[in-house]
Amino acid sequence: MNTREKFSVGLLCLGLILALLPLSGSRSFTVKPQKLLTDLLDGNTYLTVDQVAKYLVSEDSSVQIFDLRTPEEFQAANIPGSINIPYSKLLDADPSSILNNGKDRNIFYSNGDFDSNYALSIARGLNIKNTFVMKGGLNEWFNTVMNSSFTGEKISARENALFETRTRAKRMFSEMNSLPDSLKIKFFQSKHLAAKKLDGGCE
């Protein structure tokens, strides 16, 4: 057997071994279980709807919100600026390619608490640290932000700031979701434009 033949057999064997290898590393959890558990039990992985409302109102570009619901649910109503990645699609795709987007915070939400927390566990299991969950999901968003009202006689400065944030987030949500679908994307872009103009920035 000459060198060329040996090399060919070796390559063939290597190919077989590679074919028998488990799926790529990104498809399996890479952190150790105990570390993942500690990570997931950290209360900082939860964000309240008020915190998300604040990011929305301030149009914080370091934050990306992910809507894990179905496209139909997303189209019916969604948090402005959010990206729709149904949970089932997130499982099919490589989450690293979606979530390594240079944002400081990737926030998951669904209608409730299950899908968003599964997604968080998967992301953190793959060692993607900039991931968080909006606690209570869209149900809590409606309950706290969309149904917010003030009925008392006195309001503290802190309560007033919170109420104002909720009101502005509610207005943005209503304005955005009342638009025809074709205009929704343009709406959010124009909001960014308006903010820059107010700040005196250049376009």
Added chain:
Amino acid sequence: MEFIKKYKVVIAIVLIVLVLVVIRSMGANHFRNDAKKWAEPSGKQSNIISIEQAAKLSGRNLIINLDKDASPLMNITGELENIPADSILSKNHIKLIMKYEGPVLLFSSDPGLSARIWMILSQMGCKRLYILTRQTDNEFLKYKFRPDTLMH
């Protein structure tokens, strides 16, 4: 012997690669390969069950209360273990869960916590693992948004 002598270089390369593959596969990480496969029941929501559904499962249930305060659980028959979430991976607990032959039901007043623990245990290869909940419609939107047609 003739064969081994003839192909010793090739065999040596293959053996080295095989050893590397085995080391990588059996590494310190205790999670199973193919995260998608182990997460699949969560996509179908077949891992979430109510008390009524749990009663119909075959085998004796192992109910794990993840909350620190041993809150009284629903009327459900089975073996009850109070295991706070932060100690779920301790040697004894993980051994109990992995070797249990019947259905393992995770319960917490915080559905998000149950979901997180379910994902960890599932990825470690725990089968017949369920989330026991009072609200199986947690992922159902209870509110309907009505577009404001007068806004623009």
